[in-house]
Amino acid sequence: MKRSNVGNYFIIGFFVLLLGIIAITNSNLFNKSKTQIFDTGLDSTEYNWYFNPRQDHKQPDPIKEADFFRDYNTYYVGDPNEKVIYLTFDAGYENGYTNLLLDTLKKHNAPANFFVVESYIRNNPDLVKRMVNEGHLVCNHSKSHVSMASIDDLDKFKKEIVSVADAYKDVTGKEMPKYFRPPMGKFSERSLKYTQDLGYSTIFWSFAYVDWYDSNQPSHEEAKKKIYSRTHPGAIVLLHSNSQTNAEILDEVLTHWEQEGYTIKSLDYLTNKKS
Numbered sequence: 001m002k003r004s005n006v007g008n009y010f011i012i013g014f015f016v017l018l019l020g021i022i023a024i025t026n027s028n029l030f031n032k033s034k035t036q037i038f039d040t041g042l043d044s045t046e047y048n049w050y051f052n053p054r055q056d057h058k059q060p061d062p063i064k065e066a067d068f069f070r071d072y073n074t075y076y077v078g079d080p081n082e083k084v085i086y087l088t089f090d091a092g093y094e095n096g097y098t099n100l101l102l103d104t105l106k107k108h109n110a111p112a113n114f115f116v117v118e119s120y121i122r123n124n125p126d127l128v129k130r131m132v133n134e135g136h137l138v139c140n141h142s143k144s145h146v147s148m149a150s151i152d153d154l155d156k157f158k159k160e161i162v163s164v165a166d167a168y169k170d171v172t173g174k175e176m177p178k179y180f181r182p183p184m185g186k187f188s189e190r191s192l193k194y195t196q197d198l199g200y201s202t203i204f205w206s207f208a209y210v211d212w213y214d215s216n217q218p219s220h221e222e223a224k225k226k227i228y229s230r231t232h233p234g235a236i237v238l239l240h241s242n243s244q245t246n247a248e249i250l251d252e253v254l255t256h257w258e259q260e261g262y263t264i265k266s267l268d269y270l271t272n273k274k275s
Contacts, residue, residue, distance in 0.1 A: 042190040046149035049185030049204045051076065057232050060206055069202075072192035076204035078234030078270050083262045085231070086270055088113045088205065089241040090181065092145055094124050095214065097247035102127075104247075106134055108254040110264035114241065115141035115181040115203075121167040132172050137266050139179040140164045140200065148195070149188035157194050179203050179267050201271055205238035207231070212240040220249050227253055231260070236270075 051060040059080050063069070069076075078084055089101070091114050105112050114131055116138055121128050131138050142148065143163045151157045161180060168176040180200040182191065187202070195202050209226045211218060218226075223245050227237075239246045257264070 042188075042193050044149065044152070044188050044190045046147060046186055046188050049076075049182070049187065051206055053207075053230055054232070055229050059232050059234060060230075062204070062206075066187075066189075068189050069187070069192060069204075072189075072196045072202065073200075074192060074202040074204065075236065075267075075270060077206040077236055080233050083233050083260075084265050084269070085257060085262050086113065086234075086236045086267060087111075087239070087264055088115060088181070088203065088236060088267075089239050090141060090212075091116045091120050091241040092141070093120060093242060094127065095242035095244075097244055098124075098127050098241050099130075100247040101241060101250060102130060102134060102136075104250045104254065105136070107251065108258070108264070110254055111135050111137070111266040112264075113137045113139055113179065113203075113267050115139045115179075116164070117141050117145050118143045118164045118167045121164065121171055125171045128168070128171050132174070135266075137177045137179065137268065138168060138172075139177050139181065139203070139267070141181050142183050145183040147184060147186035148182050148191040149186050151191070154194065157191070158198065161195070161198055161200065177267070201267075203236065203267060205236045207235050208238040211243040211246055214242060214244075217243060217245045220245060223249055224252065224256075228256060231257065231262070 047063065047066040049063060051062050054060050059077050062076050078086060087110065089112060091098070101112075114136060116128070121138075128138055140161055141164070142160045144160065146160070148157065148160065151160065165176040168174070178200045180195050181203050182195075185204065192202055207227070207230050209218070209223070211223065241247075254264070
């Protein structure tokens with residue numbers, strides 16, 4: 001009887017051990033599969049976009065240590081032989097100047113490209129509708145304005161982009177243009193690949209200046225000097241829509257560009273997505 005019990009305990013123990021091995025094996029296989037989903041083999045090192053400003057009206061050189069950006073449907077400048085400017089505005093929040101910007105753009109028949117976060121769309125539906133109705137592109141700047149390079153979870157990464165597109169469709173009834181600007185210009189090879197896989201072009205810039213501090217706005221003359229001296233063919237110009245200075249000088253800036261023979265075009269022209 002004792003031997004029988006020992007045998008039974010041995011058999012039970014063996015099956016418990018076997019089930020444990022199976023469970024661990026399945027768990028490892030699951031984790032491996034999950035890792036393969038998130039681990040593309042691409043570098044997750046975070047870079048900050050920058051360019052080297054020039055004063056000779058030639059295109060600036062972009063970041064050198066992250067030249068891989070060229071492989072992922074990414075733009076920072078247009079044709080160097082074409083006097084076209086792509087005017088972009090980053091809009092994290094509304095500061096009361098966007099209607100003035102839109103009035104000026106309408107006066108000059110100049111299409112702009114507004115990169116907005118989700119809260120901007122939800123909080124300013126009438127402004128977003130006006131942008132769209134007047135021929136501007138309202139583009140994706142992420143849900144919560146975080147570094148996309150810092151996001152390891154693919155679902156979280158996707159949500160940062162898709163939730164903005166969903167908000168845009170809720171407000172306008174249309175699909176959002178497939179242009180994405182990484183918040184703060186932070187990116188990695190992996191984040192550019194994920195963005196491309198979601199069907200978006202990444203849009204960096206070849207001109208920007210410090211215009212986003214509400215309490216420390218540049219003077220009109222300082223801003224115009226920087227903008228005019230660094231204007232170049234194919235420029236993707238980054239301005240911030242919360243800037244009082246930008247709103248107040250835009251009429252003069254557009255007039256100056258027109259006198260210099262420049263034309264303002266949308267990102268659809270840059271990427272040849274539309275004729």
